[in-house]
Amino acid sequence: MPRYFKVKTIIITVTLLLGMILMVAYFKEPQSAFPTDYFTNTDLKYIYVNREKEENSITPDQESLPPKCEPNMDARKVWNFSSLSDQIQDFLYYRHCRNFPIILDLPYKCGRPNKPIDIFLLLVIKSPPKNYEQREVLRKTWAKERSHNGKKIRTIFITGTEGDGFEKKRLNKLLVLEHKQHRDILQWDFRESFFNLTLKQILFLEWMNRRCPHARFLLNGDDDVFAHTDNMVQYLQSLEDNNGTKHLFTGHVIKNASANRKPNSKYFVPLQVYKERSYPAYCGGAGYLMSGYTASVIYEKSKSVEIIPIDDVYVGMCLAAAELKPNPHIGVRTLAWYIPSKMIDKYDPCFIKELLLIHKFPPAKLYIMWDEVHNPKLKCGVQLLNWWNPFILKSVV
């Protein structure tokens, strides 16, 4: 069968040739070893290329990328600039920068413009890229997206970028994977750092103003707390005259705190950054609740309040600019908490069952606690709780 033989030879040759071409292409372009929707090259580093264009996932428009923010050289004119640390100098150079490209977006998290989802409580959790374990536990516990008492709870982790080179790529990839699976990550292209937390806060408020203005209430918090979100829903439902359209801002209120002037402190803020002796009243940033209305007021005010690096104080400054006040809620404990006896377990669910929020909780303890506070057989001694638990849910002082 010479003819059949010829065809076979041609097929084999063509296959071999194709194979060689593919091999050459593969080894010439090492990035092709990664999936196509990986962050590809450097000039497109912040474009999450999504080939499938699926609902709910997003390829940010290249045209919508804000221009790169240039350092403000006039920052040097502030008195004694050269005596400030590199970190503070860096902060002053970039203090005016508020627009950063979004890497991972959630455009339909709160529904479509003509079909908004009635989200009752939006959990907005600051989480650095590397805190994967923390996010996973939160998704299984208090930040699980669900309805409670008929009210929708939704979750968003807000984050920047972290690390350099391969490590940065790996962490970005991690967030892409989480974003694909859970649709709960917002990421912007700025460097995660303690000094950039205010920036993160403002970027979120800007996003909310555009994408989620109808959410009734927000929990704004950290990823290392225990937030009793069921209790929060019940508390917020109990506010008879507020469905999210009036002022609400509540948590652990800190009043008349002095600006820290000790250069070695984590919270150091030099006079060149903040002039006043003390801060306006604010809520400790580990977690506080606010209404959608108040979030929009804070966003509007933030446009004219100069950034200071401490995010919770900054939000307090915006509130003060709007002549609004934070209200203390005794169910929120953001400072160190302790139980004055070795006989009593600090992680006894009875201490936590009636609270709104406790700082701070390692992931495994959080996982156990969430299960325990939901145990219908949990029995709490009344005497034990008298001094600790004065009807916390109802008492907004």
Ligand SMILES: *[C@@H]1O[C@H](CO)[C@@H](O)[C@H](O)[C@H]1NC(C)=O
């Ligand atoms: C400027 O910084 C130097 C060194 O830190 C300090 O000794 C000096 O008092 C500062 N000047 C003013 C006006 O604060």
Ligand SMILES: *[C@@H]1O[C@H](CO)[C@@H](O)[C@H](O)[C@H]1NC(C)=O
């Ligand atoms: C904040 O993020 C910007 C953008 O990535 C970066 O240039 C700046 O150094 C960061 N600031 C600090 C204090 O880390």
Ligand SMILES: *[C@@H]1O[C@H](CO)[C@@H](O)[C@H](O)[C@H]1NC(C)=O
């Ligand atoms: C919220 O309450 C206000 C009155 O305080 C009312 O006008 C508004 O219709 C309510 N909104 C919703 C969505 O229930």
Ligand SMILES: *[C@@H]1O[C@H](CO)[C@@H](O)[C@H](O)[C@H]1NC(C)=O
């Ligand atoms: C704030 O604290 C300062 C001292 O640190 C004190 O002099 C001042 O009276 C306090 N103000 C208020 C309103 O408590």
